[in-house]
Amino acid sequence: MSGLAIRVAGVGKSYRLGAGPSSLYIQDHLLSIATAPWRAARRLSRREATPPRERFWALQDISFDVQVGEVVGIIGRNGAGKSTLLKILSRVTSPETGEIDLYGRVGSLLEVGSGFHPELTGRENVYLNGAILGMTRIEVRQKFDDIISFAEVNQFIDTPVKFYSSGMYMRLAFAIAAHLEPEILIVDEVLAVGDAQFQKKCLGKMGEVAKGGRTVIFVSHNLGAVAELCQSAVVLQSGRMVFHGAVREGIDHYLAASRASTSSVRILECNPAKPIQVLKIEVANTEDVACSNFDLAEAVVLLITYRVNQPGSGYDVVVTLSRNGTHLFTTLDTDHRHELTGVRRVGEYATRFTVLPNVLKAGLYSVTIGTGITNKSLIEIHDDIVRFQVEELGEDTQFKGYADWRAGHIIAPVKWEFGEQRIPQRD
C-alpha cells in the first residue's frame, strides 16, 4: 500500500524568553501589576520604548510529507528543535502555526516505561503501561506472553518492579513498547537501553517494524543507527528544516552544516603587559581547515598562535582537554621539546597540536588554553575557549566498548591478544 502517511505543513512554535511573566507564584504577578504604572511612568520620563517581549522560535515553518511505509530519521544538533517537533507530532504539546495531517493510528514512544509504578508488579505495570500507550486490555492480554518472554522476566512477573534490576526494568518497559502496533510509530532515542544483547534484539525488532510496512519517525543522536534504519532524513538547524531527502545526503548535509560553524576559532586581544600570550586558537582537521565535528577515526588538530612580548625563559603554552566537562589531560608545549624551556625571543609563533585518530570517544570536547612559566606562575588562562564534537559517524558503536554511553572517556590504546590454546584446568 502506498500513499501519504503524514503531512506536516508550516509548523512552528515559539517560547517566551525571560523569567518575567512566567513566574509560578501569584505574588510576583500581583507585584508586577502593582508596580506597572510606576515602571510605565519611569519609561515615559526617560522616553524609553516598551521592551518587546522576546520570543524564541523553537521551530519555524517546518513542512514535509512522509509516505506510508517510509522510515524517516530526524537529525539535528541539541536545541535544533528535534524534541519540540517530536512532542508536537505526538500531541504532547501543540503547534503555534501550521497543521499536521496524520493518516492512521499514531503510537509515540518519547520514553519507555511511562507511568510505571515501583510498587506495582510486572504484570500490573504491563497493563497500565499498555493502556498509557493506547492499547486495549484485550490487546495487552493477547500479547502478554510475548511481552514477558521478550523481556525475559517470566519468573518475576508477579514481583513489584521496585525489586527489579535496572536491566530487567528497562527490558520490560521496552518489551511493551515494542509490541505496540500503530500504523505510524514515533520513536525517540529509546534504543539506548539495556545490555548489548538486548539492544541487538531491540534493533532487530525496530528493523522488523520498519520492514513491516509501517511508517516510522525516528529521532536519534546515533547517526549510525539512523543510517541503518532510515531511508530518508529531515535535518533541523536552529528550528528550521534545512534538508529533507535521502538519508545518506541528509547526514552529509548535517555534517557540512556543523563543519561550517565558526565556534571552533577564537581570536584574543593583544595585551603587551603579558610576557607571553595566546593570540588565536583554532580547531581544525588534518588539512588545517577549521572544523568542529569529527569522526572517531579522524585526527583533531589545534592550531595555536601565540606572542612573546617580553624575552624570557621557562615559558610554556598549556592545553587542557575536557570531555563533557571532565578533564582528560593537560599537556605543555615544552613536554617533548626541552629546548623550548630556554630563552624565547619577542615575536609571534605558531604551533600545531594533534590528537591522534581513534583516541577520543564521541562527546562534546572543550579546550582550555593558557600560558605560564613552568613550575613558577600562570600568566593567563582561558577556560573552555573552543569546543568541538566527536561523533560516531562512520560506525555503529552499539556493541563496542567505546560506545559513548559506556564508562570511560577515551578509546583506550590497549591490545587484546588471543591464543589458540585454552588454559588447562587445574585438577
Place this chain on the structure above:
Amino acid sequence: MDLHPAFTIRPPKGWQPVDLAELWKYRELAWQLSLRDIRVRYKQTALGFAWVVIQPIFPMVAFTIFFGRLAGLEGRVPAGTPYSVFVLCGLIPWQLFATAINQSGSSVVNNRALITKIYFPRLIIPIVPILSGLADFTVGLTLLSVVMACFGVTPGTPVVFLPLFIVLALSAALAVGVWIAALNALYRDVQYTLALLTQIWLLVTPIAYPSSLVPERWRAIYSLNPMVGVVDGFRWSLLNGDPPRPLELAVSVVSVVITLIAGLYFFRRMEVTFADRV
C-alpha cells in the same frame, strides 16, 4: 488510498467544549490509572486497608466528644438519631469530596511525567482521583450501614434517592477539582491554600451540626456550598431526616453545574500549556 486524515493537529483555538467521545475512547486508561491509585494507596502502610475504616471513625469519635457532648450539639440533632450516626453520615460524603478535591487539585502537577511524554485527554488526570476515591467511599458506606445497624437506625424509602446525592457529591468534587488542578499548574500557590480551603469548607458544611442551625435568611446563600445539599440529602435518604428544601437543593445543584461547566472550559483552555508549564 486514504484521502482523509485520521487526525489533524492544529494550533489550539480559544475556548473549547469537552470532547466526550474522545474521553470515552480513553476510558481504559482512566480505569487503569484509577486501579493503580487504589493498589498503591495503602501499600507499605502497616495497617493497610484498615485506614479506609479508621479515617472516618476517628473524626466521628472526636466530633461526638467535643461537638456533641462538650458543645452540646447533641440536643440539636433530630430526635431519635444518635449524634455519632448523624456525624458519620455527614463525614462519609465529606471525605469523598475532600479527598477528591485534594488529589485532583494536585493531579496535573503530580502527573507531569506522563503529561510531558504521552498524549491523552488531559481531563482524565483530575477525573482519576475521583474514580479511585469511589473505592474508599464504598467501604465508608458499608461502615456507615454497620454503624447504623448497631444503633438500630434503618433508612426509609428516601434511600432510593441516595445515588443522586452521590452523583451530586462527585460532580461537586470534579467541579472544584478541575479548577484547582488547572490553577495549580499555573500558580503553585494554589497547592498551599488547599489545606486551608479544606478546613474552612468543613466548617461551612453541616457535618457537626444540622443545617437547620443556620438562620433562615442565610439558608439560600449557605446552599451555594454544594456540600450542604449533599449532606442534607444523605441524612434525608439514610437517617429519615427532613427532606432537603427544593429551593436550597436547586441552589446547590445550579452552583455545581455552573462551576463544573466553567471549570471544564477553563481546564480545556489551560491544558494545551500544561506540557510546557509543569
